Amino acid sequence: MAPVKFTRKEIEARNSREEAAIIIDNVVYDVTEFLEDHPGGVDVLLDNAGKDASQCFADVGHSDIAMEWREKFVIGEVVDEERWPEVKRVVHEPPPAEPFSLAALLNVWGPPLVLAGFATLQAARAAIMTSKQFTREEISKWKSENKTDTVFIIDNVVYDVTKFLDEHPGGHEVLQNVAGKDASEDFDDVGHSLDAKDLMQKYKVGEIVESERVYAQKRQISWEDNKQENDSSFTSSWKFPVLLGIVVTLLYSYLFG
Known part of the structure; x- marks a missing residue:
């Protein structure tokens, strides 16, 4: 069945609590029944009702869950002659890495050590090269605009632990209290086990951009x-x-x- 087509003029009339519709990347959503349930509040949706909210939606950086959830409210598309280019979210790319030289490692570490760990090194390098990078402001905004998401920073790594809230041994409040913030000191103070640190890897979503990274000074005990x-x-x-x-x-x- 072909989707229902709307003109932008038709959507402009749907700008109230009684009937609120928005456009995101040429798709029309009726969010009337979602106004009171929106994590970011009613006003955000009403401010964009009747308008094209593509840029606003992209700037917030919604989670995958939010992207799936919005599909429930699709009612059609903008007519072909009024379609706009899709808005892409800006992602900070990591700087180019130095050439990886196996010969240099062999000279420094020796063949046994290098060959034993070569596969691990390659996997780690690949993970770093594909890792998303965020500014601290983006993480802070993520919290303010997505109140159901719990994202924070530990040692310059960004974690989304939204799905881990109910499983956290210390309770979900502990995690939600540091959402949008740098939780490195809190994490170290608790003294988590190695198993806990390994578990965190599955919730990693990226890293802080190089220019904003903070490295803690470790006390040297002689x-x-x-x-x-x-x-x-x-x-x-x-x-x-x-x-x-x-x-x-x-x-x-x-x-x-």
Whole structure:
């Protein structure tokens, strides 16, 4: 069955709570019944009712779930003679990588180590080259415009944990509280296990652009630091006065006993 065709003039009349229609990439959506359920609020849809909302929709960066959900509200298309070019979302591409040289690695690491891990290195390089890159502003906007999505940053990596909310051992509130933010410090403070860190990989959706990456300063602990801490903890604990008392008693018995 051929889709129903609308002129842009016909859509302009559907700009109220009683009848709200919008155009996205030449497809017409009737969002009247979705106004109160829209995660971004009623006003966003009403402001675009009767208009072409392609650019607005692309700028927000909706999730795959949202892209599928909108298909429920399709009622037709714009007539052929009034169609506009589709709006594409801008994605920050990673900078070109340096040429990958196996010979250089062989010289530095030696054949056994390089050959053993070559497949892993190639896979990791491929993953980096195809990874989407986001600005911090995009992640912040993602939160404000998509209130049902939970996306945050950990060590310059972007994660979408929306589907993990109900499974998180610490509760969904912990994750939602850092949505749209850099959660690196919070993640480190909790002290997650290696299994938890491995699990996070399935929710990775990209990385922060190189110019906005932040690298945490790790505290270097030397043997002297450990020695001082151990000495300090010993002298300030109950063990030191007890041991001192025993030594004094033995010395007194030896001299005057």
